[in-house]
Amino acid sequence: MRTLRYVTADVFTSVPFTGNQLAVVFGAEGLPTETLQAITREFNYAESTFVMAAEDARTTRRVRIFTPEMEVPFAGHPTIGTAHVLVATGEVPATGDQMTVVLGENVGPVPVSLRLESGVPVHAQLTTALLPEERVEVTDLDALAAAVGLTRDDLVGGDHMPTGASCGLPFQIIPVRSVAAVTRARLDQAAWRRVLDGTWAPWPMVFAMARDEQDASLPAHVQGCDIRARVFVPGSTVPEDPATGSANAALAGYLAARTPRDGVLRWEVAQGVEMGRASRLSTEAEKSQGAVQAVRVGGASVIMCEGTLTLRH
Structure with a gap:
């Protein structure tokens, strides 16, 4: 014993x-x-x-x-x-x-x-022990959007196309146009299996910039965040995660790579809101001479x- x-x-x-x-x-x-x-x-x-x-x-x-x-x-x-x-x-x-x-x-x-x-x-x-890494594996954006219950029109596109990203654990980063689209997202297991299962970055992270979409009904501890996010982890006991530090580290690296300035870049992220377990994650990426030198996540x-x-x- x-x-x-x-x-x-x-x-x-x-x-x-x-x-x-x-x-x-x-x-x-x-x-x-x-x-x-x-x-x-x-x-x-x-x-x-x-x-x-x-x-x-x-x-x-x-x-x-x-x-x-x-x-x-x-x-x-x-x-x-x-x-x-x-x-x-x-x-x-x-x-x-x-x-x-x-x-x-x-x-x-x-x-x-x-x-x-x-x-x-x-x-x-x-x-993070590892610096950001990206891989583009999924190019069928209609199928990718359908895997999270959305349409291609919900995706941001341009420089912010979906991609796999990792700072030690890979996630499929999916930028969408609005917080409403984040809230509307629903994992379609069958579509997910067709598109993402078995890829390097199988777990979808859906996010939108939220600075201009503040919601007074949110719990006080997640008011005023820059980003609203959801992370789906199909194949696990918990199909949606209320707060995912590894995914938010990957997201910070993804955003920093697309930000045309150096320095310490910071974002406050609200996750888990739709699950009733609102979480606040503070993320930052340190960038010098156009390259990310460090990624940090806290709370x-x-x-x-x-x-x-x-x-x-």
Whole structure:
């Protein structure tokens, strides 16, 4: 018999019962991968993480990330939430008003900068281990739009054509003309299988610029965002994700590549609104001499519960 401790958090939000749920499990060293996968299925959140002793002197802790179906090399909300939990619970001692923890993930060391108030973390920001990458695999825009319940006329086009993009985990970036189109989007499983299943970037991210479409009915913590987004993850336990750090990192890289100026470019993104789990993600891309040098994603987290899990065999 073996007992593991866990903490759950809502990530990319400052409001309980919104954002993206995460389970952070401690003490799983030596357990086989199939057991970690089974524990993840038991929580049945979009992702769970397993925190272990650092294997690399450059890192604070080793972290493995699982969806209910598979282990993934990198994901944003598990990285942000795990760093928050480590400091908020005292697993990693708080130091000053600003500190950094480095998580050793399968994609490599991922630094997370935390801002603290009175020793309590209030915001965490990761820097992706990989710079943005793009691949155009899908050229049938009518079929691509149909996969998310839209038409080609809903797509922006021009310099903002759909493309696969990644900062460690690939997504199909689909810019649309309005927030109304984002809200109207619906995943068509059969159309998705025909168009995106098996491609490098199979998961659609539908987004629209929202600066001129502010909605007073939105929850207060997602008011005033620059972008409204939705991320569909067909084939997983959760077919739509309420807050996807890895997708928003890819989006920041995509937008920066199409912005004709250097500097630090920033966007505030509202995601999960249509699911009733409104989330706010702060994204930025650092660009110099026309090339993206770094991508960062950040947000708040709220610890929800703590407990133990007993393995009886």
